[in-house]
Structure formats: C-alpha cells, structure tokens
Amino acid sequence: MYHPHLRYAKDVRITHVFIICFRGGAELLFDGVKQHHVTLPSQSNHWDIRQLLVWIKDNLLKDRPELFIQGHTVRPGILVLINDADWELMGELDYQLQDKDNIVFISTLHGG
Amino acid sequence: MYHPHLRYAKDVRITHVFIICFRGGAELLFDGVKQHHVTLPSQSNHWDIRQLLVWIKDNLLKDRPELFIQGHTVRPGILVLINDADWELMGELDYQLQDKDNIVFISTLHGG
Amino acid sequence: PELSKTSLSNPEILRYSRQLVLPEFGVKGQLNLSKASVLVIGCGGLGCPVAQYLAAAGIGRLGLLDYDVVELSNLHRQVLHGENRLGTSKSISIAKTLRKLNSTVDYVPYHMILNPKNALKIIQQYDVIADCSDNVATRYLINDACVVANKPLVSASALRWEGQLTVYNYQQGPCYRCLFPTPPPSETVTNCADGGVLGIVPGIMGSMQALEVLKIASGIASSYCGVMLMFDALDGRFRNIRIRGKKPNCVVCSNPTEFSVLQDYEAFCGSSASDKCRMLNLL
Amino acid sequence: PELSKTSLSNPEILRYSRQLVLPEFGVKGQLNLSKASVLVIGCGGLGCPVAQYLAAAGIGRLGLLDYDVVELSNLHRQVLHGENRLGTSKSISIAKTLRKLNSTVDYVPYHMILNPKNALKIIQQYDVIADCSDNVATRYLINDACVVANKPLVSASALRWEGQLTVYNYQQGPCYRCLFPTPPPSETVTNCADGGVLGIVPGIMGSMQALEVLKIASGIASSYCGVMLMFDALDGRFRNIRIRGKKPNCVVCSNPTEFSVLQDYEAFCGSSASDKCRMLNLL
Ligand SMILES: [Zn+2]
Numbered sequence: 037m038y039h040p041h042l043r044y045a046k047d048v049r050i051t052h053v054f055i056i057c058f059r060g061g062a063e064l065l066f067d068g069v070k071q072h073h074v075t076l077p078s079q080s081n082h083w084d085i086r087q088l089l090v091w092i093k094d095n096l097l098k099d100r101p102e103l104f105i106q107g108h109t110v111r112p113g114i115l116v117l118i119n120d121a122d123w124e125l126m127g128e129l130d131y132q133l134q135d136k137d138n139i140v141f142i143s144t145l146h147g148g
Numbered sequence: 149m150y151h152p153h154l155r156y157a158k159d160v161r162i163t164h165v166f167i168i169c170f171r172g173g174a175e176l177l178f179d180g181v182k183q184h185h186v187t188l189p190s191q192s193n194h195w196d197i198r199q200l201l202v203w204i205k206d207n208l209l210k211d212r213p214e215l216f217i218q219g220h221t222v223r224p225g226i227l228v229l230i231n232d233a234d235w236e237l238m239g240e241l242d243y244q245l246q247d248k249d250n251i252v253f254i255s256t257l258h259g260g
Numbered sequence: 261p262e263l264s265k266t267s268l269s270n271p272e273i274l275r276y277s278r279q280l281v282l283p284e285f286g287v288k289g290q291l292n293l294s295k296a297s298v299l300v301i302g303c304g305g306l307g308c309p310v311a312q313y314l315a316a317a318g319i320g321r322l323g324l325l326d327y328d329v330v331e332l333s334n335l336h337r338q339v340l341h342g343e344n345r346l347g348t349s350k351s352i353s354i355a356k357t358l359r360k361l362n363s364t365v366d367y368v369p370y371h372m373i374l375n376p377k378n379a380l381k382i383i384q385q386y387d388v389i390a391d392c393s394d395n396v397a398t399r400y401l402i403n404d405a406c407v408v409a410n411k412p413l414v415s416a417s418a419l420r421w422e423g424q425l426t427v428y429n430y431q432q433g434p435c436y437r438c439l440f441p442t443p444p445p446s447e448t449v450t451n452c453a454d455g456g457v458l459g460i461v462p463g464i465m466g467s468m469q470a471l472e473v474l475k476i477a478s479g480i481a482s483s484y485c486g487v488m489l490m491f492d493a494l495d496g497r498f499r500n501i502r503i504r505g506k507k508p509n510c511v512v513c514s515n516p517t518e519f520s521v522l523q524d525y526e527a528f529c530g531s532s533a534s535d536k537c538r539m540l541n542l543l
Numbered sequence: 544p545e546l547s548k549t550s551l552s553n554p555e556i557l558r559y560s561r562q563l564v565l566p567e568f569g570v571k572g573q574l575n576l577s578k579a580s581v582l583v584i585g586c587g588g589l590g591c592p593v594a595q596y597l598a599a600a601g602i603g604r605l606g607l608l609d610y611d612v613v614e615l616s617n618l619h620r621q622v623l624h625g626e627n628r629l630g631t632s633k634s635i636s637i638a639k640t641l642r643k644l645n646s647t648v649d650y651v652p653y654h655m656i657l658n659p660k661n662a663l664k665i666i667q668q669y670d671v672i673a674d675c676s677d678n679v680a681t682r683y684l685i686n687d688a689c690v691v692a693n694k695p696l697v698s699a700s701a702l703r704w705e706g707q708l709t710v711y712n713y714q715q716g717p718c719y720r721c722l723f724p725t726p727p728p729s730e731t732v733t734n735c736a737d738g739g740v741l742g743i744v745p746g747i748m749g750s751m752q753a754l755e756v757l758k759i760a761s762g763i764a765s766s767y768c769g770v771m772l773m774f775d776a777l778d779g780r781f782r783n784i785r786i787r788g789k790k791p792n793c794v795v796c797s798n799p800t801e802f803s804v805l806q807d808y809e810a811f812c813g814s815s816a817s818d819k820c821r822m823l824n825l826l
C-alpha cells in the first residue's frame with residue numbers, strides 16, 4: 037500500500053482521502069459541521085469502518101462520545117451509509133475504506 | 149481508437165456504450181420508451197453530439213422528426229443534458245461522447 | 261361499510277379527468293383508489309398534506325387519528341387547521357376542512373391516542389397506513405402493529421431542515437425494527453418543539469408520502485421499498501439511499517403474531533408518546 | 544402600504560416558535576419574511592401549495608393573480624378551493640381559505656389576466672415572483688417583466704408525472720430566455736388539460752417552490768440559482784442539473800428596459816395564454 041506520489045515531506049504515507057458527513061442532527065456532536073474532508077494516516081492494512089469509528093472518536097468528536105459510539109459500534113438510531121447504501125449491505129464494521137468513499141452518519145428523525 | 153477486447157465476431161469495432169434518456173414528454177416520440185442503452189458503431193473519429201442527433205433521427209425516431217430536430221440541432225424547448233449538466237456548459241454539438249455518458253433530452257414543461 | 265365501486269359517475273369523471281387521462285393511472289387506478297382506505301396517524305405537519313392530497317385524489321376512506329388539539333404554534337406547518345380551530349381536536353379539524361374540498365370521501369376522525377390496546381384493531385381496518393407521528397414510542401408501536409396486520413407502512417419524518425421517508429413492511433422490504441432493532445437513547449431524541457422545524461419541510465415530506473400512498477393504493481408499485489429518501493432543505497438536495505431488506509432475525513418479522521405488540525412502548529423507548537413534556541435535549 | 548416591522552409580538556413569537564428556534568432562520572429570518580411581499584402568478588395546482596405555506600410561515604404580503612374561476616376538474620390538485628367555490632374567482636378563493644389559517648398576512652387578490660400592459664406595473668410592487676402559470680406565453684411575459692424589474696423569479700412546472708423547478712434572474716443565474724431563447728413550436732406544447740397531471744405532482748413542486756421563495760425572502764440563498772430540479776414521480780427520483788449562467792447575448796438580459804417587454808406574447812409563442820381552447824397535441 038505504498039504510494040510514492042502521495043509521499044509527504046515528513047515521510048507520512050497517506051492511504052485514504054474521503055468524505056465523512058453527519059446529518060439528521062448527528063452534526064451537532066461535531067460543532068455543527070456537516071461535511072469533513074478526511075485524510076487518514078497510513079497503516080500496514082486497509083482501514084475498515086471499525087477503525088474509522090475509533091479515529092472519529094479520537095479526532096473529531098468534541099464531547100459526549102456515548103451519544104455517537106456505544107461499545108464498538110455506533111449508537112442505536114444512527115444509520116451508517118457507504119456511498120449511498122446502508123452499511124449492512126456493505127459489510128458493516130468490516131467494510132474496507134476506499135479512496136473517495138462517501139461515509140454518512142445520519143440520525144433518524146422522529147418529528148412530524 | 150481500436151479496442152481489441154471489444155471486438156465482435158463480425159469484426160465490428162464498438163466505440164461507445166452509453167445511455168440516452170427522453171423525458172418531459174420527449175419520450176412520446178420514441179414509443180414512450182424513456183431509457184435507451186445504446187451502442188454506437190465505430191468510426192475513425194470520436195462521435196460528437198452533432199453526429200449522435202443524426203444517428204437518433206435515423207435509428208430511434210419513429211415519426212415526425214421535426215418535433216425533435218430542426219435544422220442541425222434539437223428543436224426549441226428541448227434541453228440537452230450531458231451527465232446532469234446543461235450541454236451549453238459541455239460544448240453543445242461539439243461535445244465528444246465518452247463511454248458510459250448519460251445523455252438526456254428533456255422537454256420543458258409549462259403546466260401548473 | 262364496504263367500499264365497492266365498479267364504475268365512475270359523470271361528476272367523478274369530470275372531477276378526476278386530469279388524472280384519468282394518465283395511461284399509468286387511468287380509470288383502473290381511480291377505481292382502485294375509490295375502494296382503498298388509508299389511516300393517517302398524526303394530524304400535524306406531515307398528516308395535513310398527506311390527508312389533503314389523498315382526499316383531493318379521491319381516496320375511498322380516510323382515517324385521521326390524533327389525540328391532540330390545535331395550538332397556535334402548530335399553524336406555521338399544520339396548514340389544514342386555522343385560527344378558529346384553536347383548542348379543538350386536530351382529527352376533527354382536518355375532516356371539517358377536507359369535506360369542503362371533497363365531500364365524496366368517507367372521513368373517519370379518531371380523537372384518541374394510539375396505544376397497544378387499540379392499535380391492531382384500528383390498523384386492521386385499513387389498506388395502507390401513513391406514519392405521520394412525532395415520537396419514537398408511537399413509531400415502534402405503529403410498525404409492530406403493521407407487521408402483525410400485514411399492512412404497508414408509508415413512513416416520513418421531519419426535523420429542522422431535514423426529512424426522511426421510506427415504505428416499511430412492503431414486498432421484500434424491511435420493517436422499522438429490521439432497520440432500527442434498538443430504540444435510540446432517549447437523551448438523543450429531539451422533537452419539533454425542542455429542535456424546531458421549518459414548516460415547509462414536513463409539507464414537502466408529507467407530499468412525497470401522499471404520492472407513495474397514492475401509488476400503492478392505486479396499484480402502482482412504490483419507489484421506496486428498500487430505498488430511503490433523504491432531504492436537506494438548506495442545500496435543496498434529495499438522495500435516494502439503498503437500505504437493507506427484511507431481516508430473518510427481526511423480533512417482529514420473525515414472529516408476526518399479536519403477541520409481538522408490546523405492552524408498553526414508552527418503557528421500551530424510555531420516552532413519552534406525547535412530545536409535550538419532553539425536556540430540552542442536545543439532539 | 545409599507546411593510547415595516549422591527550420586532551415580533553408575543554402571539555407571533557408563539558405562532559412561529561418552531562421556526563424561530565432554527566439558528567439559520569431565527570428572529571431575523573422571521574422579520575425579513577414579515578417585511579417581504581411575494582406575487583404568486585397562477586392560483587392553480589402550483590399556486591395553492593406555494594400560497595398555503597408562504598401564508599403559514601408569515602410572509603408579509605401575498606399577491607394572488609389568476610383570471611380564472613374554479614372548476615370541478617381543478618379540485619383534484621388545486622387544494623385551497625372547494626366544492627362551494629365552483630364558478631368563483633380562484634385568486635379570491637385562495638385569499639378566503641388562507642385568511643382562516645393566518646389572518647395577519649396581507650392578501651392581495653388580482654382577478655385578471657397578466658398582460659404586457661399590466662405585468663411590469665404589478666411585478667414591480669413585489670420582492671419575489673413565483674411563476675405558477677400554465678402556459679408558454681405567460682411564462683415568457685413573466686420572465687421578461689422580472690428581468691426588467693430586476694426581481695428573482697422562482698419558477699416551477701408540472702405535467703403528467705414530472706416536474707421542473709429553478710430560480711431565474713437571481714444572482715449570476717440565467718433568465719428563462721437565456722435558457723430558451725426561442726419558444727417551442729406550438730404543436731409540441733401540452734397543457735394539463737390535454738396531457739393530464741397527477742395532482743400531487745404540482746403539490747410537491749409547489750412545496751419546493753415555497754421553500755425557495757422562503758429562503759430568498761428570509762435572506763438565505765436559494766439552492767436553485769444555476770441549478771434545475773427535475774422530478775419523476777413514477778420512479779420517485781429527483782435530479783439536480785447544472786444549467787448555464789446568464790447569457791450576454793440574451794435579448795432581454797442584454798437590454799433590460801421596459802421596451803424589452805413585447806407587445807404580443809401569444810403571437811410570439813404561437814399559442815394562447817388561456818389553456819382552455821387548445822387542441823389536443825402529441826406532446
Ligand atoms: Zn422487521
């Protein structure tokens with residue numbers, strides 16, 4: 037997974053560049069920012085969603101992480117979408133991230 | 149523009165495979181069929197929209213071609229979209245077709 | 261009473277002429293509509309446009325269920341009520357307004373709260389159910405009763421600038437519990453009173469809900485089986501999302517008997533079925 | 544009379560509370576709305592939801608223009624009229640219905656046909672124009688007058704199962720003539736009487752139109768400048784299309800003076816501004 041053209045001056049290899057969106061109110065846990073362009077640091081294996089959740093918790097979440105993550109997955113009532121499809125159809129926590137993926141975390145709405 | 153993997157038994161080389169849609173009532177000139185998967189025969193140059201219009205007139209149009217084409221372009225009131233953008237932004241008649249392009253011919257609606 | 265009809269009268273042909281000429285709808289679609297009954301649960305921001313366009317289109321019977329009365333803070337989005345209806349029943353208010361638009365529809369107002377005791381009995385009497393409710397507990401109750409009664413459930417919701425819509429328990433699609441087996445923690449649930457809502461957002465989502473009910477009731481397949489519509493009014497964008505199918509391990513789908521309807525949904529969800537007494541929450 | 548307002552009354556704070564709590568809207572958005580005037584041209588399938596949700600949201604003044612009277616074949620989609628309004632003016636009918644929903648709005652019905660003599664004078668008196676008309680000639684007339692008067696034009700249309708919407712003459716976006724310099728041949732133009740329309744389709748498109756008017760009138764940018772929304776109700780899909788910007792060679796944009804408003808739009812379009820006497824056309 038070595039990409040010489042993505043080498044940085046400090047020899048940090050970049051493996052994933054993609055977009056994370058928070059909608060339906062989930063963005064309120066992230067200072068109201070709905071869209072984040074994210075570059076993940078390189079690692080020996082592909083990143084999967086399981087690892088991404090930990091990274092989000094450590095790097096983007098402002099406070100009250102229990103309102104986003106419970107145990108090792110997202111809390112009930114948040115739907116995860118990978119390129120406009122329910123993550124259940126894509127392998128859930130095991131899905132391996134690809135460059136330019138669009139990952140959406142959306143709170144379900146109940147109002148009427 | 150020779151694609152050996154797209155060779156057919158009869159040695160007809162295929163250069164373009166894409167989708168043409170007719171909407172807003174324009175489909176009524178084409179037996180009501182809204183979506184056509186089209187494979188154009190090969191030629192020495194790229195196909196452009198100007199040539200595509202002639203091909204549509206000769207191969208898809210059922211009757212009354214003047215309700216679709218006037219002179220060398222589409223008749224007033226039909227908007228041409230290339231991959232969800234107004235063809236004016238893409239070069240109009242000179243746009244060179246790419247594989248998997250999505251070309252839409254849509255009649256403007258006036259009802260309320 | 262039975263809704264039965266084998267032909268359209270002359271006034272009906274005139275009234276519905278603009279939709280009768282659509283080949284995909286036609287006389288057959290209109291007759292199907294006139295024989296169909298739809299239950300609208302929740303007579304608020306979503307329920308108003310749903311009921312309005314179903315009545316206009318000539319649905320046979322329209323059940324209208326809401327326990328609530330009209331308040332001034334409803335009128336920015338609940339467009340079938342009015343200033344002279346403040347303090348009166350929402351379900352009766354909608355029926356009164358819509359009788360003027362189309363007196364040939366059979367309106368059945370239910371001024372009551374939907375609960376585990378009455379839900380199945382009411383839902384069983386209708387062909388299509390529209391979830392226009394405003395709280396998590398009622399949404400789980402409606403879902404479970406629809407799975408047990410085997411009714412298609414056209415569900416929409418709206419909050420702030422956003423809306424969501426899908427059709428549950430229809431063809432091979434999922435139910436609400438297949439998608440959300442566990443209710444959200446109650447401190448993460450926001451209602452319209454706390455979070456606010458631009459009135460036209462339930463207007464748009466309710467209109468889409470009316471469309472899908474009309475398609476199912478007239479015999480055209482819905483586009484939202486296994487697909488969820490997401491709308492953001494601030495950026496004017498709609499997205500169609502592919503969602504999972506029916507889950508073999510769903511507690512309701514795997515055992516759709518009347519015992520699958522719980523005794524207490526407020527306890528299950530840790531929240532009230534009335535959105536009035538909720539504290540202010542973060543999201 | 545001038546629409547001026549510097550604060551909200553207590554009943555207004557209560558009535559609009561659910562949208563006041565939206566940070567992107569807030570008191571400032573509400574005050575902007577209350578000072579804004581919108582002209583709805585066409586009180587039919589699109590005009591009804593546009594007027595309904597603008598009135599509910601608290602627009603300051605609502606002009607309602609239509610020359611036509613209510614007919615039974617309108618009621619499947621023109622949901623603010625009713626059986627007791629048959630034969631009466633559509634513009635007055637809408638004002639009567641909406642006064643019950645929100646009596647604080649200033650309703651100005653115009654029971655007249657828009658023509659080259661009166662168009663500019665009426666349009667100049669409003670901040671935002673909604674084109675809810677039903678024929679090509681009126682659409683060109685409204686466009687030209689809006690360019691000359693420099694008013695944003697939120698335009699929608701619906702036919703059969705499809706709808707289109709965009710905002711013309713707003714920021715750097717095009718006008719209707721930039722996009723369609725030449726009218727379509729009259730034999731290719733279909734109206735709702737001939738082609739039919741499912742009633743909820745103008746309901747959905749009119750609701751989207753109300754949203755974009757509300758965004759512009761409250762001071763939030765529209766999402767449909769240089770973008771066109773296309774909707775297909777049969778497959779339940781929306782598409783946002785990028786369209787061209789303002790054209791330097793557009794005959795109206797390049798010379799926006801009162802002389803750019805033509806003398807005769809029916810001759811220009813080869814068709815009538817009333818959709819009643821049109822023959823059946825292919826499309
Ligand atoms: Zn289930």
Ligand SMILES: [Zn+2]
Nearest residue numbers: 718721793796
């Ligand atoms: Zn122009």
